[in-house]
Amino acid sequence: MREYTLRPMRATDLPAVLEIQAKCYRGMLLESAAALGSRLALSPATCWVAAEQEGKLAAYLFTHMWPRDSLPALDDVLERHWERGGEPASTLTWFVHDMAVAPAGQGKGLAPALYAAARAPALDAGLRSSRLVAVQSAAAWWRRLGYENLTPASAALSAKLSAYGDDAVLMGSALQPG
Numbered sequence: 383m384r385e386y387t388l389r390p391m392r393a394t395d396l397p398a399v400l401e402i403q404a405k406c407y408r409g410m411l412l413e414s415a416a417a418l419g420s421r422l423a424l425s426p427a428t429c430w431v432a433a434e435q436e437g438k439l440a441a442y443l444f445t446h447m448w449p450r451d452s453l454p455a456l457d458d459v460l461e462r463h464w465e466r467g468g469e470p471a472s473t474l475t476w477f478v479h480d481m482a483v484a485p486a487g488q489g490k491g492l493a494p495a496l497y498a499a500a501r502a503p504a505l506d507a508g509l510r511s512s513r514l515v516a517v518q519s520a521a522a523w524w525r526r527l528g529y530e531n532l533t534p535a536s537a538a539l540s541a542k543l544s545a546y547g548d549d550a551v552l553m554g555s556a557l558q559p560g
Contacts, residue, residue, distance in 0.1 A: 440487030
């Protein structure tokens with residue numbers, strides 16, 4: 383059985399991340415290195431990878447804080463725009479942007495392990511809610527982690543959600559220590 387090491391993602395991991403992404407997602411969900419790199423830059427403490435002993439990546443997870451009542455655009459370069467506006471921390475959420483496990487790493491418990499590793503620094507940062515967009519029928523998996531379907535609160539939010547695909551589901555969860 384292969385052994386895996388979980389560690390924070392590095393910018394040098396992006397080429398391997400793109401390879402995993404290409405194996406796991408349909409065309410419209412593929413994001414550029416620039417877009418994914420901006421998510422890593424937003425929150426290096428909450429972006430993680432699982433690597434085989436030889437160093438080859440088997441899975442990745444991008445998460446970052448984001449204004450709770452908004453959605454980041456798919457395949458867009460992000461920045462901390464909320465800091466300019468003085469957004470209070472209570473209005474920010476832990477946004478779980480993208481998690482993928484390469485076929486060779488599936489069934490090894492990598493997804494929940496990556497989620498737990500990224501969740502700890504999100505809690506340490508004071509975030510107490512989480513949002514995500516489930517794609518490719520992943521909503522049932524996220525429900526097992528306590529996420530529930532949310533209804534977009536505005537037409538603008540619905541429009542951003544539709545960019546994630548016809549089967550995209552906006553989901554949310556309380557984020558509590560312990």
